[in-house]
Amino acid sequence: MRELLQSALYGPGSYFQSNHMVVLALGVLLYFAVAGRGLGARKKRLLAVTATWLAAVLFPGSAVILMLYQTRFYSYHWIWSLVPVTLCVAWGGTELLWELTGQRRRDGRRAWRLVGGLAVLLALLLLTGNLGKIQSAEKEQESALQAAVYLDKLPESREMLLWAPRPVLEEIRRHTGEIRLLYGRNMWEPEAAAYAYDSYPMEQQRLFDWMETLEKGDAYEIPLGLKIYLEDVAAVWEEGRDQGDQVLADAHMLQLAARQGAALWVFPDRVTERIALACGRMGQEYGLRARMLGETEGYTIWRCE
Amino acid sequence: MFQKNAERKKKGTDEQMIILLWLLLALLPWLLGAAVRTVICRDTSDVIHMTDAWITGALCCIGLAEVLHLLGTFGHLSLSRLTVLWYCCLAVLSLLSLVLVVWTWRRHGERFRILPQAGGNFVLPGLFLLLVLIQAVYVYCASAITAPGDIMVETLRSFQATDGIYQVNPLTGQTYEQGMSARYRILCLPTLYALIGASFPVDGRVLVQNLIPVVVLAGAYMAYYRLARLLFDDNLRKKYLLLILVAMVFWCGESFPWLDGYAALHGAWLGTSIRNLILLPYALSLGIERDLRRSWPCMFLCVLAEACICWTFNGLGMCLLLLAMMAALNKVGAWGFCRRLFSRILGSEEERP
Numbered sequence: 001m002r003e004l005l006q007s008a009l010y011g012p013g014s015y016f017q018s019n020h021m022v023v024l025a026l027g028v029l030l031y032f033a034v035a036g037r038g039l040g041a042r043k044k045r046l047l048a049v050t051a052t053w054l055a056a057v058l059f060p061g062s063a064v065i066l067m068l069y070q071t072r073f074y075s076y077h078w079i080w081s082l083v084p085v086t087l088c089v090a091w092g093g094t095e096l097l098w099e100l101t102g103q104r105r106r107d108g109r110r111a112w113r114l115v116g117g118l119a120v121l122l123a124l125l126l127l128t129g130n131l132g133k134i135q136s137a138e139k140e141q142e143s144a145l146q147a148a149v150y151l152d153k154l155p156e157s158r159e160m161l162l163w164a165p166r167p168v169l170e171e172i173r174r175h176t177g178e179i180r181l182l183y184g185r186n187m188w189e190p191e192a193a194a195y196a197y198d199s200y201p202m203e204q205q206r207l208f209d210w211m212e213t214l215e216k217g218d219a220y221e222i223p224l225g226l227k228i229y230l231e232d233v234a235a236v237w238e239e240g241r242d243q244g245d246q247v248l249a250d251a252h253m254l255q256l257a258a259r260q261g262a263a264l265w266v267f268p269d270r271v272t273e274r275i276a277l278a279c280g281r282m283g284q285e286y287g288l289r290a291r292m293l294g295e296t297e298g299y300t301i302w303r304c305e
Numbered sequence: 306m307f308q309k310n311a312e313r314k315k316k317g318t319d320e321q322m323i324i325l326l327w328l329l330l331a332l333l334p335w336l337l338g339a340a341v342r343t344v345i346c347r348d349t350s351d352v353i354h355m356t357d358a359w360i361t362g363a364l365c366c367i368g369l370a371e372v373l374h375l376l377g378t379f380g381h382l383s384l385s386r387l388t389v390l391w392y393c394c395l396a397v398l399s400l401l402s403l404v405l406v407v408w409t410w411r412r413h414g415e416r417f418r419i420l421p422q423a424g425g426n427f428v429l430p431g432l433f434l435l436l437v438l439i440q441a442v443y444v445y446c447a448s449a450i451t452a453p454g455d456i457m458v459e460t461l462r463s464f465q466a467t468d469g470i471y472q473v474n475p476l477t478g479q480t481y482e483q484g485m486s487a488r489y490r491i492l493c494l495p496t497l498y499a500l501i502g503a504s505f506p507v508d509g510r511v512l513v514q515n516l517i518p519v520v521v522l523a524g525a526y527m528a529y530y531r532l533a534r535l536l537f538d539d540n541l542r543k544k545y546l547l548l549i550l551v552a553m554v555f556w557c558g559e560s561f562p563w564l565d566g567y568a569a570l571h572g573a574w575l576g577t578s579i580r581n582l583i584l585l586p587y588a589l590s591l592g593i594e595r596d597l598r599r600s601w602p603c604m605f606l607c608v609l610a611e612a613c614i615c616w617t618f619n620g621l622g623m624c625l626l627l628l629a630m631m632a633a634l635n636k637v638g639a640w641g642f643c644r645r646l647f648s649r650i651l652g653s654e655e656e657r658p
Binding site: 015018019021040041042043045046048049052053066068069070071073074075077078080081082084085086087089090091093094097098111114118121122125126128129130131141161170173174175176177178179180181182183184185186189191192194195196197198199 | 428448451453454456458459461462463464465466467473474475476477478479481482483484485486489510529532535536537543546547548549550551553554555556557558559560561563564565566577580581585586589592593594595616617618621623626627630631634635638
């Protein structure tokens with residue numbers, strides 16, 4: 001309940017950051033409340049319903065009730081769906097343009113006045129809107145798609161579970177439903193995890209964390225749990241903290257993946273040497289063999305036997 | 306050379322299929338909706354607008370998909386069987402609708418309005434169509450952005466791969482261990498897309514992320530056109546001006562999943578987008594119209610459609626809340642004190658048709 005109240009208190013500010021057009025909607029309401037005498041019944045109804053919903057989403061008490069009603073699956077921002085902001089802005093803009101550009105006067109310039117008014121309104125919408133803030137990770141997606149296409153053609157991919165970096169796992173299930181994954185988007189995306197009651201065992205979470213460290217490199221801080229786990233694992237067989245430790249830890253993680261049923265692996269191409277070393281060590285320590293099947297732009301594909 | 310010709314031929318076939326798909330998605334809902342509205346308005350001589358008919362028909366299609374989805378989920382019918390059922394149901398419904406519409410058309414041809422009324426010049430409709438065309442091309446060509454929690458394509462792929470409904474977890478392809486949320490399980494959009502996809506040799510991802518959004522965008526403008534018609538009656542220029550401004554708002558506010566612009570341009574295949582773009586404006590228009598005798602079946606369809614495509618509070622979604630609030634406001638507005646207060650603020654003009 002406390003979380004809901006906090007969302008309701010701080011939500012309006014956050015929503016306003018995402019959509020400044022709320023100001024325009026408020027302006028339209030104010031305009032019609034002050035100068036809107038003689039509105040038709042339907043327009044009055046629209047005005048009343050917009051004002052009511054606006055008050056309901058802004059007032060914390062009613063906002064909490066609305067959030068409970070819409071279920072906790074959605075965040076505070078979604079209760080704004082009830083406020084017809086788009087319609088309110090468009091309707092107010094239409095009436096305002098009609099009046100200010102004198103569309104009732106039938107002279108030769110009314111079309112030009114309307115064009116000018118539209119341009120001003122467009123500028124206002126651009127100022128209050130948030131055009132072009134969406135960033136698409138096209139390059140990353142492109143190389144992940146290449147890996148997905150390659151994997152789709154491999155006969156082995158139908159038989160065994162796939163273990164890969166996050167972008168490849170995301171892309172592969174969008175590309176084909178035939179390939180099964182060790183874990184999916186519900187591992188790292190809480191919204192996607194809400195659909196099913198399944199959870200992942202600790203080993204798979206360690207594998208995910210380890211793959212993240214491979215993919216993101218030095219910029220990524222290794223999660224504390226994985227760090228302790230790897231230190232424990234490496235300390236069992238080797239003394240000291242040299243290169244040998246890391247190879248052994250890597251080999252341990254690879255055999256852990258194989259024991260979890262994932263025998264088809266994808267790794268970022270810049271760690272190929274490290275993986276090759278770990279595969280060699282895995283053969284010595286655990287008797288498991290792995291070989292590289294091929295490579296695509298940015299990734300290498302391996303199979304454990 | 307042969308391979309190039311084959312590729313060109315395949316591309317041509319794909320394009321023909323896409324045009325055929327859009328044509329059917331435009332015609333079938335209209336036909337079903339026109340028949341439903343003919344039945345609803347059988348005692349009156351009301352005009353049946355194309356936009357109203359299409360939205361009503363689309364809601365009926367969602368209802369049909371939901372029935373089949375439930376058969377697949379709880380009756381364990383395979384997707385291929387559901388596809389056959391889908392064809393049969395659509396064929397029977399279309400035939401019945403065609404008979405009903407042709408019969409009514411021959412007796413009262415003036416009741417069907419396919420195009421907006423004549424009058425006005427072509428500048429504003431032309432500008433509006435240009436904006437919509439640019440948006441449609443953008444939606445069709447743009448690479449899709451996946452919203453958090455959107456697993457539509459994965460779900461569609463898993464249905465196609467297993468030839469069944471929710472046989473495996475769409476995100477991993479492995480069978481469920483603990484199961485999935487029953488509320489989510491009954492949402493029918495993935496099945497609807499799978500059924501449409503089974504009828505046309507179009508890639509599932511392109512269908513969901515590029516083709517369906519164009520149809521949803523068209524549906525959104527139909528809902529807003531209905532609102533414009535109610536607000537501005539016969540003033541065609543004002544109606545198109547409102548639609549132009551709606552298009553501009555879509556362009557300018559498109560960066561977050563909860564905004565209408567995002568729903569229209571980046572994620573129109575989602576249930577929440579269909580709700581925000583079509584169902585809520587349509588429900589609002591029904592509430593504003595305040596003609597409960599004729600509009601209650603459409604209100605009911607709206608509420609049901611939302612329950613079938615969105616995660617709601619035990620089926621009680623935003624449309625129901627909106628309609629309930631509008632009914633409450635009407636009751637409150639009818640009280641003497643409130644009526645005097647509103648007329649003091651907004652003037653006292655009598656209700657216009």
